[in-house]
Amino acid sequence: MNGPDSERAWPMYRALVGVGMACGLLIAIVFAGTRPAIEQNRAEALERAVFAVLPGAERRVTLILTADGRVTPDVEAPGERFDAAFDADGNLIGAAIEASGMGYADTITLLYGYSPASETITGFRVLASRETPGLGDKIEKDPAFLANFEALDVSLDETGMSLRNAIETVKPRAKSEPWQIDGITGATISSDAVGEILTRSTARWVPLIVENRDEIAARGRDEAR
Amino acid sequence: MKPVETTSPTDEFVKGLWRENPVFVQVLGMCPVLAVSNTAINALAMGLATTFVMCMSNTLVAVLRHAIPRQVRIATYILIIATFVTVVDYTIEAISLDLHRALGAFISLIVVNCLILGRAEAFASRHGAGIAMLDGLGMGAGFTLALVCLGGVRELLGSGSLFGVAVLPAGFEPWIVMILPGGGFFTLAAWLLLINYLKQRRQADAEPVREALQ
Numbered sequence: 489m490n491g492p493d494s495e496r497a498w499p500m501y502r503a504l505v506g507v508g509m510a511c512g513l514l515i516a517i518v519f520a521g522t523r524p525a526i527e528q529n530r531a532e533a534l535e536r537a538v539f540a541v542l543p544g545a546e547r548r549v550t551l552i553l554t555a556d557g558r559v560t561p562d563v564e565a566p567g568e569r570f571d572a573a574f575d576a577d578g579n580l581i582g583a584a585i586e587a588s589g590m591g592y593a594d595t596i597t598l599l600y601g602y603s604p605a606s607e608t609i610t611g612f613r614v615l616a617s618r619e620t621p622g623l624g625d626k627i628e629k630d631p632a633f634l635a636n637f638e639a640l641d642v643s644l645d646e647t648g649m650s651l652r653n654a655i656e657t658v659k660p661r662a663k664s665e666p667w668q669i670d671g672i673t674g675a676t677i678s679s680d681a682v683g684e685i686l687t688r689s690t691a692r693w694v695p696l697i698v699e700n701r702d703e704i705a706a707r708g709r710d711e712a713r
Numbered sequence: 714m715k716p717v718e719t720t721s722p723t724d725e726f727v728k729g730l731w732r733e734n735p736v737f738v739q740v741l742g743m744c745p746v747l748a749v750s751n752t753a754i755n756a757l758a759m760g761l762a763t764t765f766v767m768c769m770s771n772t773l774v775a776v777l778r779h780a781i782p783r784q785v786r787i788a789t790y791i792l793i794i795a796t797f798v799t800v801v802d803y804t805i806e807a808i809s810l811d812l813h814r815a816l817g818a819f820i821s822l823i824v825v826n827c828l829i830l831g832r833a834e835a836f837a838s839r840h841g842a843g844i845a846m847l848d849g850l851g852m853g854a855g856f857t858l859a860l861v862c863l864g865g866v867r868e869l870l871g872s873g874s875l876f877g878v879a880v881l882p883a884g885f886e887p888w889i890v891m892i893l894p895g896g897g898f899f900t901l902a903a904w905l906l907l908i909n910y911l912k913q914r915r916q917a918d919a920e921p922v923r924e925a926l927q
Contacts, residue, residue: 525807
């Protein structure tokens with residue numbers, strides 16, 4: 489580059505690189521400053537959801553289900569996370585499991601509680617969804633719909649490997665069996681999707697939780713000590 | 714846009730509220746206006762976030778206006794705007810996860826709000842830092858006002874509440890269309906109609922006076 493050209497280019501470099509570096513520094517400072525609060529918010533939101541889907545729970549332990557079907561408290565281990573919840577004395581209340589699937593607009597992510605003692609789903613919360621406001625988002629708000637999940641039967645058959653009855657979403661107010669979900673008028677796809685997501689997730693998770701029940705319960709006693 | 718000669722600092726602030734209101738007069742930044750005005754609280758949060766970004770970027774652009782060569786000015790402005798948007802994004806997430814979820818992708822999209830780049834290019838790059846900050850504050854206040862006007866009407870008719878508090882009787886059947894995207898267009902059209910009607914009437918009132926003076 490010859491003299492006059494580089495002289496003209498210098499102010500441009502100065503402006504772009506200088507502003508870029510100052511902006512990068514500012515972002516780094518704000519990121520570091522807000523990170524603890526953001527992580528705390530996320531942990532609190534998850535904790536609220538875990539306690540909401542497992543009534544009676546007072547403490548929780550995050551566990552990992554490894555690829556070979558074992559449960560480990562080592563959260564760094566490769567595998568899928570779930571939360572086990574216990575009462576004040578360290579007795580196992582149940583497990584809170586995340587599940588997701590396609591809704592009407594986009595993926596719906598749920599957290600549901602499973603109680604091994606009653607072999608039921610004890611509640612669910614929507615963690616993320618983009619369902620239509622006023623219609624599809626009734627899956628989060630409609631009290632009649634949410635009442636379906638206070639004790640939704642997911643008991644295992646004799647083999648202990650699969651559910652005795654698959655969860656089924658039926659027409660509004662047509663529920664006659666404990667494994668059925670009353671759908672929502674105007675939110676058919678969204679309410680079907682919730683049933684679908686739970687069916688798929690429980691079919692895989694429930695046998696594994698039941699199999700590892702003693703191991704999970706032991707974590708609660710450790711915690712209470 | 715026609716540059717308006719203004720002198721007093723108060724005027725720089727007030728012009729954004731009414732005479733050059735970014736939404737009702739300039740019809741700028743329609744993407745967040747239509748998308749995030751389904752409730753009054755979302756509208757208010759979006760308005761405040763935009764105001765902060767505009768205020769800070771206007772000030773910084775005005776401070777650096779002599780150091781930025783013409784050829785790279787747009788790139789530099791975008792860099793500055795994007796930085797403050799990222800700051801706002803992190804801050805909102807730290808304050809409330811629920812609010813962050815409700816505003817979703819639209820916080821990041823403040824970067825491409827033509828209103829902010831427009832003010833940096835048309836105003837802040839030609840004025841001092843103090844005046845540019847006031848301009849950003851005024852335009853932001855006007856933007857927030859307009860968003861809340863839309864969000865208030867949409868929430869009232871669409872959910873029967875205002876700022877999350879139920880105000881209409883329980884028997885009221887919510888107009889679901891108002892919280893869907895279509896409701897945004899209807900409400901914006903109604904507000905533009907009202908404001909243009911008021912303006913025309915005011916002009917018509919002023920006409921005989923001007924004639925009498927000539």
